[in-house]
Amino acid sequence: MIKSIIVDNTHVMANSEDVRCKCICPPYRGIEGHIYKQNVSLKDCNCLHVVEPMPVDGKDVEAYCLRCECKYEERSSGTIKFTIIMYLSILGLLLLYMVYLTLLEPMLKRRLFGHSQLIQSDDDVVGDQQPFANAHNVLSRSHSRPNMLNKVEHAQQRWRRQVQEQRKSVFDRHVVLS
Amino acid sequence: MSNGGGAASSTTHLLDFLEEPIPGVGTYDDFHTIDWVREKCKDRERHRKVRIKKKESAWEFTKSLYDAWSGWLVVTLTGLASGALAGLIDIAADWMNDLKEGVCLSAMWFNHEQCCWTSNETTFAERDKCPQWKSWAELILGQAEGPGSYIMNYFMYIYWALSFAFLAVCLVKVFAPYACGSGIPEIKTILSGFIIRGYLGKWTLMIKTITLVLAVASGLSLGKEGPLVHVACCCGNIFSYLFPKYSKNEAKKREVLSAASAAGVSVAFGAPIGGVLFSLEEVSYYFPLKTLWRSFFAALVAAFVLRSINPFGNSRLVLFYVEYHTPWYLFELIPFILLGVFGGLWGAFFIRANIAWCRRRKSTRFGKYPVLEVILVAAITAVVAFPNPYTRQNTSELIKELFTDCGPLETSQLCKYRSQMNGSKAFTDDPNQPAEPGVYSAMWQLCLALIFKIIMTIFTFGLKVPSGLFIPSMAIGAIAGRIVGIAVEQLAYYHHDWFLFKEWCEVGADCITPGLYAMVGAAACLGGVTRMTVSLVVIVFELTGGLEYIVPLMAAVMTSKWVGDAFGREGIYEAHIRLNGYPFLDAKEEFTHTTLAREVMRPRRNDPPLAVLTQDDLTVEELQSVINETSYNGFPVIVSKESQRLVGFALRRDITIAIENARRKQEGILLNSRVYFTQHAPSLPADSPRPLKLRSILDMSPFTVTDHTPMEIVVDIFRKLGLRQCLVTHNGRLLGIITKKDILRHMAQMANQDPESIMFN
Numbered sequence: 001m002i003k004s005i006i007v008d009n010t011h012v013m014a015n016s017e018d019v020r021c022k023c024i025c026p027p028y029r030g031i032e033g034h035i036y037k038q039n040v041s042l043k044d045c046n047c048l049h050v051v052e053p054m055p056v057d058g059k060d061v062e063a064y065c066l067r068c069e070c071k072y073e074e075r076s077s078g079t080i081k082f083t084i085i086m087y088l089s090i091l092g093l094l095l096l097y098m099v100y101l102t103l104l105e106p107m108l109k110r111r112l113f114g115h116s117q118l119i120q121s122d123d124d125v126v127g128d129q130q131p132f133a134n135a136h137n138v139l140s141r142s143h144s145r146p147n148m149l150n151k152v153e154h155a156q157q158r159w160r161r162q163v164q165e166q167r168k169s170v171f172d173r174h175v176v177l178s
Numbered sequence: 179m180s181n182g183g184g185a186a187s188s189t190t191h192l193l194d195f196l197e198e199p200i201p202g203v204g205t206y207d208d209f210h211t212i213d214w215v216r217e218k219c220k221d222r223e224r225h226r227k228v229r230i231k232k233k234e235s236a237w238e239f240t241k242s243l244y245d246a247w248s249g250w251l252v253v254t255l256t257g258l259a260s261g262a263l264a265g266l267i268d269i270a271a272d273w274m275n276d277l278k279e280g281v282c283l284s285a286m287w288f289n290h291e292q293c294c295w296t297s298n299e300t301t302f303a304e305r306d307k308c309p310q311w312k313s314w315a316e317l318i319l320g321q322a323e324g325p326g327s328y329i330m331n332y333f334m335y336i337y338w339a340l341s342f343a344f345l346a347v348c349l350v351k352v353f354a355p356y357a358c359g360s361g362i363p364e365i366k367t368i369l370s371g372f373i374i375r376g377y378l379g380k381w382t383l384m385i386k387t388i389t390l391v392l393a394v395a396s397g398l399s400l401g402k403e404g405p406l407v408h409v410a411c412c413c414g415n416i417f418s419y420l421f422p423k424y425s426k427n428e429a430k431k432r433e434v435l436s437a438a439s440a441a442g443v444s445v446a447f448g449a450p451i452g453g454v455l456f457s458l459e460e461v462s463y464y465f466p467l468k469t470l471w472r473s474f475f476a477a478l479v480a481a482f483v484l485r486s487i488n489p490f491g492n493s494r495l496v497l498f499y500v501e502y503h504t505p506w507y508l509f510e511l512i513p514f515i516l517l518g519v520f521g522g523l524w525g526a527f528f529i530r531a532n533i534a535w536c537r538r539r540k541s542t543r544f545g546k547y548p549v550l551e552v553i554l555v556a557a558i559t560a561v562v563a564f565p566n567p568y569t570r571q572n573t574s575e576l577i578k579e580l581f582t583d584c585g586p587l588e589t590s591q592l593c594k595y596r597s598q599m600n601g602s603k604a605f606t607d608d609p610n611q612p613a614e615p616g617v618y619s620a621m622w623q624l625c626l627a628l629i630f631k632i633i634m635t636i637f638t639f640g641l642k643v644p645s646g647l648f649i650p651s652m653a654i655g656a657i658a659g660r661i662v663g664i665a666v667e668q669l670a671y672y673h674h675d676w677f678l679f680k681e682w683c684e685v686g687a688d689c690i691t692p693g694l695y696a697m698v699g700a701a702a703c704l705g706g707v708t709r710m711t712v713s714l715v716v717i718v719f720e721l722t723g724g725l726e727y728i729v730p731l732m733a734a735v736m737t738s739k740w741v742g743d744a745f746g747r748e749g750i751y752e753a754h755i756r757l758n759g760y761p762f763l764d765a766k767e768e769f770t771h772t773t774l775a776r777e778v779m780r781p782r783r784n785d786p787p788l789a790v791l792t793q794d795d796l797t798v799e800e801l802q803s804v805i806n807e808t809s810y811n812g813f814p815v816i817v818s819k820e821s822q823r824l825v826g827f828a829l830r831r832d833i834t835i836a837i838e839n840a841r842r843k844q845e846g847i848l849l850n851s852r853v854y855f856t857q858h859a860p861s862l863p864a865d866s867p868r869p870l871k872l873r874s875i876l877d878m879s880p881f882t883v884t885d886h887t888p889m890e891i892v893v894d895i896f897r898k899l900g901l902r903q904c905l906v907t908h909n910g911r912l913l914g915i916i917t918k919k920d921i922l923r924h925m926a927q928m929a930n931q932d933p934e935s936i937m938f939n
Binding site for chain 1: 265266269270273285287288292295296298300301302303305345348349351352353354355356358359364374375376381384385388391487488539540541545548586587589642758759937
């Protein structure tokens with residue numbers, strides 16, 4: 001039971017770090033400007049509760065507090081943490097895949113298959129010059145039934161061909177997205 | 179103009195219905211234009227079928243309800259995804275931006291502001307200093323001040339900027355080359371009926387999101403609004419594939435894309451209404467009222483999701499929320515109009531310079547080294563931007579600082595002179611009162627920042643990383659506006675006895691708000707470069723919450739549009755469309771020349787005759803040779819070579835698919851089988867092979883005009899109906915064909931531009 005109380009307390013503390021009441025008080029009669037922050041709830045977010053210790057006394061408190069501006073702010077640090085970690089992991093995965101595609105895969109292929117296969121795989125035909133081949137592609141898409149690994153390999157080959165086409169249009173021939 | 183109705187006689191309809199539809203017919207090739215009329219007919223047909231079947235059973239009724247509501251479902255999913263992705267991009271971009279200057283030791287995932295959020299060591303004068311945030315010089319060298327640490331900070335800034343830029347361009351090049359650039363010109367073209375396969379796909383979405391963060395964090399002079407529109411449209415495209423109503427029909431898909439682009443602008447600026455108006459004015463081509471309601475819904479859902487993520491603890495969608503309500507005076511309209519003139523001039527200059535640079539990149543050897551170009555631009559930007567505090571910080575923060583008026587709570591460098599002026603309550607008529615040196619150094623730095631941004635944005639927009647244009651233009655306008663505002667304020671202070679100021683300004687400096695000038699300047703520059711009107715005003719006042727300032731905003735935006743239009747009618751997006759040669763028929767341009775249809779149609783005088791198909795004379799071999807020898811997209815079908823009377827129009831892609839399908843599925847189709855487009859086979863000798871019926875792919879109601887139709891009417895027909903081609907007849911006999919490409923070339927020729935620059939069909 002004590003453990004659950006401790007856990008509860010830390011949970012509450014983590015959340016209470018995410019709320020604050022921020023009061024900005026400008027310089028007043030020789031007193032410098034100051035920023036006050038405290039973890040109070042929304043109804044207590046005003047100058048009297050947050051500005052501690054009060055630099056002026058008695059009659060001047062009201063005049064001082066009138067010039068202060070208090071704002072209640074809430075953030076979610078859990079969201080920030082989750083987002084950054086997810087972003088960095090996706091970025092890391094993409095970088096690894098990029099290194100694999102550009103450096104490792106040609107090296108592996110060259111070792112396994114020799115030079116001739118590499119030249120063959122770079123040959124590609126633009127669709128329009130062979131209209132019937134293109135039609136063949138459109139119809140054959142609905143007929144093949146390979147097993148799982150073949151399917152993945154096939155999809156990857158198709159994707160890489162598409163990216164190569166896109167790269168040609170954008171970077172080499174400059175027809176799209178100049 | 180003949181416009182055959184959709185309903186043929188009931189017997190033919192029934193027989194065609196019994197024939198199996200050929201898979202693949204009705205789809206389009208990459209880089210081709212869709213046929214709006216055909217897509218809309220297909221959609222009406224589908225809707226009719228659903229309505230007829232609805233009465234049959236409860237299951238069919240449920241299916242019809244699902245069909246009616248699937249539009250709302252797609253739009254909701256798009257809004258959710260756009261809001262979530264925009265939140266991710268905002269949080270990650272802010273963090274990576276601050277990574278250039280230091281790290282938060284207590285929690286590595288916090289940026290500078292969040293790191294010092296709970297700390298009590300922040301002071302009034304220096305609101306950013308807290309012990310948990312360490313700059314790189316502190317971490318590496320151990321000291322925070324001094325020339326050594328300045329050089330170390332400089333070096334680390336350049337290092338991070340270069341590595342981010344390099345990563346971004348490598349990812350774009352390897353995974354998704356379509357993810358570079360702004361995306362808005364291509365989306366405009368897609369929405370007008372063009373197909374670019376892969377432009378709105380999954381990989382493009384992922385790479386654009388990831389590299390947008392990297393590009394913004396590298397300090398390049400670009401923004402993330404245009405790419406956010408692209409991201410939202412990718413989401414819309416991907417979700418529309420879940421519903422066959424949208425995935426199979428290109429026209430319906432574009433309705434979803436219009437709504438998605440509204441959601442994109444809405445999360446970029448926190449302006450849902452402005453987003454809808456932006457989609458209506460800038461991006462969409464056909465915008466029926468149903469799309470208006472759906473776009474608004476998508477924009478609201480996206481804005482709501484972004485707000486509920488609320489990463490930064492201030493419940494605001496965008497940084498620039500201004501909260502002052504000081505009034506403006508009539509004489510201030512003069513500097514506002516001057517700012518509008520500046521905005522128009524800068525817009526015209528930027529469009530010309532950027533298009534010239536992009537053209538050079540396209541056609542010379544400069545364009546062969548995109549990675550090197552990005553690194554070079556990022557290096558120059560980082561090296562020049564670091565010394566000037568206004569260019570070193572995030573552009574959005576700069577804009578916020580410029581928009582914020584100087585009050586007692588502000589301590590930025592721009593407000594240093596105010597204390598001098600307000601300190602002496604009883605002003606003496608002392609003309610020799612020196613201006614506080616603080617304001618002069620701030621003005622100098624702002625002027626340098628202005629020149630730097632103007633020059634660098636020209637080279638940055640169009641790089642092979644995701645780049646937007648809105649934030650840099652707003653920054654340029656805000657800097658110019660603030661300079662003008664401070665100048666007018668000084669003028670009012672030192673010459674308070676002039677007639678103008680004596681009428682309206684009682685106390686020396688309090689009547690002028692330089693922050694308002696910055697806002698008006700930002701709107702003017704953005705209007706000058708994009709030539710937006712209503713949507714810009716609505717976006718700016720939704721951004722800033724300043725409803726009182728609509729009149730100055732409108733005055734400045736209108737002035738900048740007029741001044742910009744005096745130099746050239748196109749905005750930056752239309753200029754890029756023309757540079758790339760996309761087949762975009764602009765709805766805003768008027769065609770005022772008196773040419774006739776027969777002067778534009780093909781074949782021209784010296785061309786080979788029109789490639790036609792006869793309705794029952796051809797064999798499969800002859801048909802294939804016609805297709806192989808020519809490169810036309812479609813062929814008119816006539817009764818016979820003698821009469822030249824028109825039967826219909828057949829598309830190349832449909833013919834090839836149908837022939838392939840017939841050779842696979844039907845037996846006995848040989849090379850010398852007869853091909854017929856009529857309802858019944860022609861009479862053939864007994865030993866001839868089985869004939870091939872291609873009536874199902876024939877369009878029986880092509881649009882025709884006579885050869886004496888004025889081109890104004892033809893262009894109007896193309897624009898309003900979304901045609902791809904139109905046949906020209908003379909006395910009832912087929913004479914020629916006009917395609918969209920011919921019209922665009924003709925318009926280019928009439929405007930003395932190069933007609934060969936129109937590249938696509």
